[in-house]
Amino acid sequence: MHMKRLASLVLMLGCVSAFAKASEREVWITLGSDALSEVNAAFIVAGAKVPSLAGQKGDVVALKLPESEINRVSRVMHDKLNRCGGFVYHDTEAEALAAIASVGQTQLSPLAVTYTLDNGPVVNTLLGSMTEANILANITHLSSYATRYYTSATGVQAANWLKGLWEGYAGARAQTGGDVTVQLFTHAAWAQPSVILTITGTETPSEIVVVGGHLDSTSSSGNAPGADDDASGIATLTEVIRVAMANGYHPAKTVKFMAYAAEEVGLRGSKEIADQHKNQGANVIGALQLDMTNFKGSTIDVALMTDFTNAAQNTFITSLISAYVPGVQAANSTCGYACSDHASWTNAGFAASIPFEALMGQHNNLIHTSSDTLAKSNNTATHALKFAKVAGAYVAELAKGTANLADSEPPTVSLTAPSDGATVSGSVTLSATAADNTGIGRVEFLVDGNVVGTATASPYSASWNSAAVANGSHTVVAKAYDLIGNTANSTSITVTSSNASSNAIYDTVLRVPRCSNVGNVCDSTTLLNGRAGLGPELHAPNTINNSCADGLSGAYHADESNDRIRVSTVSGAPFAAGQTVRVEATVWVFAIRPDKLDLYYTANANSPVWTKIATVAPVATGQQTLTATYTLPAGTLQAVRARFRYNGSAAPCGTTSYDDHDDIVFAVSP
Structure with missing residues (x-):
């Protein structure tokens, strides 16, 4: 009797278990294919079923897996690949497949944006009011929660606290009839809400500027204070809110400040919000993401990620830094698929950018651990203050508008x-x-x-x-x-x-050596000698508008560098369309077989589109001069780019650790 009952119980439990497994919700994610082996390995080690491949396009894959396994993927991305986010969550297979199908083909919203810098008094009013102490205080509070994980009670508490803080800054403007609203954006699938503060525009309120960061935190080793990832970003944009309210800032266009929930588990909060804006036909003219702003891991201050962002807006942000944040150095970097919430806006068809705390790989190595505290940033918010100024300039110049100026009399x-x-x-x-x-x-x-x-x-x-x-x-x-x-x-x-010279002069506008007078020779001489701070190279990276960064690894004249470019006509006649020119690049060769020189030209140095001339292989180590020829096209200001690389494949701009890219610009007869 007891044995029969036991057998029946075992059978019943087996059925319940089978039913539970059968009914467990399955979801889809998209992620970079470079992470696939690590994700699969983690599932194999845990004895779990490897996610099934639903589709792939280029470097992005779509995977199907039980919803309960999302956290395992999140841990792999954080622990093994040191990425914040790194994948996108999807409710349906069709949505996931559509996401990979659109990679590289996302169409921006039709609204044309004209980027201008003409609101200086308002920008400087806001920036002059910013303080490191306020940012530090808010990072301190946000990182005092044991965790801000998207399903946790403390994650909800952090959202409610932030809403109250923003309402306090807005004061009467957030009351009934005011131009400011502060709302919780609730997500049906988890507890933590996102927080959104909206300032309605005074002239064209249908045009929307977004500044965001993620509120949640995560850790695989206990507490998740998330001081840098991403309390720093939230505190940074909060300082923009504070000074905007304190100085009576009224934007001409609508500005929305957003603290997203659930970024660490597939950009889920920002994806819901960005998709809602897309589905409602909203005119989001720009989105800025602040994800990790307080650890200075590179010699440069601001790394502008070039992948899954908008190139025109990135150039605009570079201009803002030059104009309004003197002394702050910016350079390009890449961060991979879905590395933060800007990808949600990009995927929804809007222009997005992410200025980041360091070049990728040199950022805070304690994120996603219980040691992500202010101690890593020396218990200051000095670095984050730079990003608050960048964000303040972004808002005041993109959304325009007015503020209570301390001085309105021009010089x-x-x-x-x-x-x-x-x-x-x-x-x-x-x-x-x-x-x-x-x-x-x-x-x-x-x-x-x-x-x-x-x-x-x-x-x-x-x-x-x-x-x-x-x-x-x-x-x-x-x-x-x-x-x-x-x-x-x-x-x-x-x-x-009235000048005559064949030697290039550094051009402070294009940021490269330039021969402005038409001649038959243009020579960089010593201006390019070295690479990325390795050696005497001035003004690195010496690519037009700093458009392509150099690799940081190695040592001067022990590893790869391009040291000189000389362009000359074969006939000796002045530069003109149809003339054959010889390009000579003096390089330092580390190893014969893996080192290669890629040469490119463009007919318009002000808006370059690069055409390959040749790939040239060195024949010895040490200093070598490599040459190639091509025919000049029509165009009055042209350029040549030399990329000297270790391994990799030919491209105008590479990302390997030993790449050296240099441009030279020269005038051509019309």
């Missing part, structure tokens, strides 16, 4: 040298006088609209190398900035440059 400025109508050559001294009721911040000297020198103290003067422009007539203007960013221009003068 006065007069250009005193050279004289109008002068003929100049070589180095020319530019001088001006300037005055303002509160003080002069700087005076810029512009030639043909391009800044060629800046002075921050009287007497205001700068040296201009007139050989950096083509011979002929040029317009010179002095532009004065007061301490808050009000500006005034001097009366312009006209000078005539």
